[in-house]
Amino acid sequence: MNQQVYNWQIGRKMSYPHAEAHPEWQFAFCFNLNRCIGCQTCTMACKSTWTFSKGQEQMWWNNVETKPYGGYPQFWDVKVLQLLEEANPGAQKWARKGEEFTFEGKTIFEAAEKRVGLEPERVLGYLPTDEEWRFPNIYEDTAVSRKGKPMTFDPEGTKLPEHKTRFFYLARICNHCTYPGCLAACPRNAIYKRHEDGIVLIDQERCRGYRKCVAACPYKKVMYRPTTHISEKCIACYPRIEGNDPATKGMPIQTRCMTACIGQIRLQGLVRINKDGSWAEDRYNPLYYLIRVAKVALPLYPQFGTEPNGYYIPPRWVPRGYLRQMFGPGLDEALEKYRVPDRELLAVLQLYQRTKEIIVRYEIKEGKKVYETVIHGKPFTLYNDTIVGYNKEGKEIVRTQVEEPFYVRPDKHQNSI
């Protein structure tokens, strides 16, 4: 029997197979897609840390896919959207009341309730085929070496049928959802959400590899391992989140994929959660600010209903209709805000990848006016503010400025860590 739970991303209560139970802190992240260059450094950082063993060859807990046609597994999002449309034809819509939006369609949990019969499901989903998992490069924008010269770059670039489309790179990991589809679907209760940080894990002792979670996760971030016959997923580098890395002396540190990002598109942290599941007011937590105050970062496919804790600053140049379906109705306001950032937003954006440690609070110290200008038709004043980030203990861990000095690393330090 399903329960009623509140999902703030869709602005209403919804049906879910378990009662509400919320963590003290929630793992969350915010990716700026305007900066991603699709280098796959995050993908390899994850792969070389967690999924390098036999049976994990096709397992990419972190992947970066070239939208609109790329996907891992192939067409995962289009397939889930199609299933929902078939379950609720023409009614997967958002309604606006003042500043608030409500999703009036059906989530993957609600759509599944309509499916009765011999094989009822708790969550609407599908099991990708082996082929859909096995060819992650199809439709992707990926560099190759020249024929006969492995391990070299082709100085002329790729020679392929013309890739005429505009595209963008969508970096993805498990969203460690508030209402995970995988957890809801597991017949063994082998999947759990940790009280201390909201990370969603599979108990490898309890899992028997039924793959209900693989079918249920709308983001397709649970993967089956054929050598062990059980499923695995992103663990949010939990030893780092727990502060077990000696470098930080007990303080939480961001995941491998976040800290490896050379494009500085990623900011990961922890947000405080109230007992009722709402976000505790934490005005100077950078994630709280970006997601709940500035509202420039949006959840990926909020209409699925899992309340994902991964958020994205959408790419500016992509057709709006496509992005509205992907990031929900707050899109236009988010993009306008990002195109002409205000003083505080510009400062907070400087915190991206300035430190490996998790910033739980920031402080802005006002600086000098540098210039006045017009950005996309709107008056804009640049101030050289200083932004300071603090860790969980209140200790300063980063200090930077809006007008940051630019240093070129000397050649002698090339490839040094």
Added chain:
Amino acid sequence: MPKDEYDPEDPLEWVGVEVPVESDENLHEMALTFAEEFLRGGFSEDELLAMFKNPFYVGPHLVWRKKNEAYVRAVIEEAKGMWMPMRTMSGGEEE
């Protein structure tokens, strides 16, 4: 056919796909986004132009190839006009 020669009939072959909604407006916005982001990150005009010319940076290079160098220079100028105006107030008044 040798396995590593391109076969347009092979369903598993790697292909580029055209999207019907592609427009000059989207292309301009994409180019401008790259220029604005990298200028704010500290790139000089020359470094930015070199990025657009470099085929390894497929997104920016697509703009350079579909248009021309003059178009890319104009985009960079537009971004500079917004984010790097004459710094008459540099080191100026206290807030």
